[in-house]
Amino acid sequence: MFNSLSDRLTATFKNLKGKGRLSEADIDGTAREIRRALLDADVAVPVVREFIAKVKARALGAEVSEALNPGQQVVKIVNEELVGILGGETRELRFAKQPPTIIMLAGLQGAGKTTLAGKLAHRLKSQGHTPMLVACDLQRPNAVNQLQVGGQKAGAPVFAPHPGVSSEAETPTGDPVQVARDGVAEAQSKLHDVVIIDTAGRLGVDQELMDQAANIKSAVGAHEVLFVIDAMIGQDAVATAQAFDEGVDFTGVVLSKLDGDARGGAALSVASVTGKPVMYASTGEGLKDFEVFHPDRMARRILD
Ligand code: GDP
Numbered sequence: 001m002f003n004s005l006s007d008r009l010t011a012t013f014k015n016l017k018g019k020g021r022l023s024e025a026d027i028d029g030t031a032r033e034i035r036r037a038l039l040d041a042d043v044a045v046p047v048v049r050e051f052i053a054k055v056k057a058r059a060l061g062a063e064v065s066e067a068l069n070p071g072q073q074v075v076k077i078v079n080e081e082l083v084g085i086l087g088g089e090t091r092e093l094r095f096a097k098q099p100p101t102i103i104m105l106a107g108l109q110g111a112g113k114t115t116l117a118g119k120l121a122h123r124l125k126s127q128g129h130t131p132m133l134v135a136c137d138l139q140r141p142n143a144v145n146q147l148q149v150g151g152q153k154a155g156a157p158v159f160a161p162h163p164g165v166s167s168e169a170e171t172p173t174g175d176p177v178q179v180a181r182d183g184v185a186e187a188q189s190k191l192h193d194v195v196i197i198d199t200a201g202r203l204g205v206d207q208e209l210m211d212q213a214a215n216i217k218s219a220v221g222a223h224e225v226l227f228v229i230d231a232m233i234g235q236d237a238v239a240t241a242q243a244f245d246e247g248v249d250f251t252g253v254v255l256s257k258l259d260g261d262a263r264g265g266a267a268l269s270v271a272s273v274t275g276k277p278v279m280y281a282s283t284g285e286g287l288k289d290f291e292v293f294h295p296d297r298m299a300r301r302i303l304d
Helices: 005-012 026-039 045-059 070-085 113-126 143-156 176-189 208-218 231-248 265-274 295-303
Strands: 101-106 131-136 195-199 222-228 252-254 278-282 289-291
Touching: 005 208, 026 045, 026 113, 026 295, 045 265, 070 265, 070 295, 101 113, 101 131, 101 231, 113 143, 113 195, 113 222, 113 252, 113 278, 113 289, 113 295, 131 143, 131 252, 176 208, 195 208, 195 295, 208 231, 222 231, 222 265, 222 278, 231 252, 231 265, 252 265, 265 278, 265 295, 289 295
Parallel strands: 101 195, 101 222, 131 195, 222 252, 252 278
Antiparallel strands: 278 289
């Protein structure tokens, strides 16, 4: 009957009509409901704890307003706090004053970086930009090919260490930092206004690859570093995001695989521990399964 968090919160307050202020006891029942909803949405435990403390502090002693009943009032506070943590406004890419704008993708292996490169290129092309992709994931045998396929679908050229990696003698080797530099130089000479650099990832956080990503970032002076994270990652979101934030100081987050069962709690976890905005959501394997992230819609997804 009371399936949504909004309904459950409103229900916990149904006997409070006419009270002047919300009390500790009133808030406790609410806190339990919020905790359950956030954990169900896969928000990391420490983030849930901090979130509830904030909501409680705001709700405690708040005047019960004339216009809203106490339940609605707490729902409003929860909603505002969720949207605030998720970055408030929708944030799109910032373009460099002097092109090309250099966007670098970072994240664990399998997070969805290479897929995202094609999607971003497709989106940028539809906005009139002329993106070029640069293949710096030289760890995963098929990554260069995969990027080439994505680039082809999106209609964007791909700069790779050498043309084609089909023959065994031509497995992608070389220095990813140099490939990034060469790729940017090529983009400049061919007047591409955006460069998207795909980088290598490991199944777990790996210092050597983190250093490599940081070196690529500084070698090319990346304007945006997008941290791509699988929405299904659950409780590991916090540690992974912190490691990448320390390693490459990313500028924004892309939540991938939001088409799966995940309710998107990872977005809240990552945004909460790093303070960085979630900018885009990936919602499938196709080029168009990609959208600007709306903090208010995600808040509603968690509340409903
Ligand atoms: P990378 O190792 O970070 O470059 O990850 P990939 O781009 O290769 O993606 C790993 C797998 O996840 C591939 O099979 C992709 O097709 C798939 N994938 C990527 N993004 C999404 C998404 O938003 N939704 C779904 N369902 N699958 C995705």
